[in-house]
Amino acid sequence: MKKQQQLYKGSLNTIIMKLLEQHGKMYGYEITQKVKEITQGEMNITEGALYPALHKMEADGFLDVEMDRVDGRIRKYYKLTESGVKETVSRMEELENFIRNMQTIVNPNLKLDF
Amino acid sequence: MKKQQQLYKGSLNTIIMKLLEQHGKMYGYEITQKVKEITQGEMNITEGALYPALHKMEADGFLDVEMDRVDGRIRKYYKLTESGVKETVSRMEELENFIRNMQTIVNPNLKLDF
DNA sequence: TTTGATGCATAAAAAAATTATGTATATTTG
DNA sequence: CAAATATACATAATTTTTTTATGCATCAAA
Numbered sequence: 001m002k003k004q005q006q007l008y009k010g011s012l013n014t015i016i017m018k019l020l021e022q023h024g025k026m027y028g029y030e031i032t033q034k035v036k037e038i039t040q041g042e043m044n045i046t047e048g049a050l051y052p053a054l055h056k057m058e059a060d061g062f063l064d065v066e067m068d069r070v071d072g073r074i075r076k077y078y079k080l081t082e083s084g085v086k087e088t089v090s091r092m093e094e095l096e097n098f099i100r101n102m103q104t105i106v107n108p109n110l111k112l113d114f
Numbered sequence: 115m116k117k118q119q120q121l122y123k124g125s126l127n128t129i130i131m132k133l134l135e136q137h138g139k140m141y142g143y144e145i146t147q148k149v150k151e152i153t154q155g156e157m158n159i160t161e162g163a164l165y166p167a168l169h170k171m172e173a174d175g176f177l178d179v180e181m182d183r184v185d186g187r188i189r190k191y192y193k194l195t196e197s198g199v200k201e202t203v204s205r206m207e208e209l210e211n212f213i214r215n216m217q218t219i220v221n222p223n224l225k226l227d228f
Numbered sequence: 229t230t231t232g233a234t235g236c237a238t239a240a241a242a243a244a245a246t247t248a249t250g251t252a253t254a255t256t257t258g
Numbered sequence: 259c260a261a262a263t264a265t266a267c268a269t270a271a272t273t274t275t276t277t278t279a280t281g282c283a284t285c286a287a288a
Contacts, residue, residue, distance in 0.1 A: 011216065187267085
């Protein structure tokens with residue numbers, strides 16, 4: 001029973017958007033499985049967080065939805081809108097800045113390339 | 115007017131603990147200034163987040179406090195307890211795992227060294 | 229046939245910030 | 259010297275974002 005890596009709050013939307021950018025369109029359950037697979041089970045996207053996040057991004061105009069019936073089950077495929085693509089770029093910059101700043105804080109002696 | 119880098123929620127305690135580990139003891143205001151200095155103003159620790167965080171970590175036994183009066187003003191110096199040192203190690207591992215997982219997600223083609 | 233996987237969803241609660249104040253002293257500036 | 263800025267602490271209300279706990283339904287496997 002491996003220890004669960006906790007998500008830093010605020011990173012979920014960035015993860016979702018980046019996966020959609022890479023895969024074109026995905027449905028909710030697929031996103032949870034993809035994250036689990038990529039991180040080898042270390043990160044777990046809970047459905048209680050995922051679905052409200054998807055709905056909010058759709059309401060904000062970042063995502064478009066398309067319903068599909070597969071094997072008698074409903075799937076809601078999400079993909080980035082034009083606005084969503086821009087937002088993804090912006091969120092990626094934020095993530096990179098965060099990581100860079102955190103690395104500077106925890107490792108002040110590290111010399112960075114410019 | 116440079117854009118403010120927002121903190122991912124959950125990272126504040128890690129930042130505080132790491133700074134205390136590096137500097138031995140610090141007071142609240144000093145922490146806000148140090149973060150601002152290190153990140154060249156990109157990250158801003160708000161007092162509304164800082165002081166409750168310090169109080170909670172003290173209550174949890176991770177920090178010890180020492181009061182000082184300097185130039186007529188009160189300073190509350192915080193330092194890590196033994197338990198706090200262990201917690202710092204643990205939080206650093208979490209941060210490194212988070213960064214590694216996020217980098218794997220956003221850059222799946224990157225080959226990592228082992 | 230019942231358990232686990234697939235697939236969606238929402239509500240209540242907790243966690244962790246932001247924003248807005250408040251108090252007080254010291255220093256700098258016009 | 260008055261006013262603004264910096265130093266230094268603190269708390270309350272609100273917002274954001276998550277976890278935890280449910281709920282419903284279909285399909286595959288044991």
